Amino acid sequence: MYNNKENALQSFSESEIALLKEGLSRTFKERFEMATRLYKIQQTLKKAKILHKPFQK
Numbered sequence: 123m124y125n126n127k128e129n130a131l132q133s134f135s136e137s138e139i140a141l142l143k144e145g146l147s148r149t150f151k152e153r154f155e156m157a158t159r160l161y162k163i164q165q166t167l168k169k170a171k172i173l174h175k176p177f178q179k
Contacts (some may be wrong), residue, residue, distance in 0.1 A: 148156075 145153075
């Protein structure tokens with residue numbers, strides 16, 4: 123897709139800047155709701171126990 127590493131890095135940095143600009147356009151309420159959602163997911167995953175049962179034929 124890209125001819126060289128420089129073009130790939132430039133494209134990556136442009137998309138990264140676009141994501142940052144999108145994040146800044148959000149309201150404080152939207153940011154708070156997203157942070158709350160991520161925190162709840164983190165707490166749930168922290169408490170989770172993953173049990174592995176071997177596949178039975």
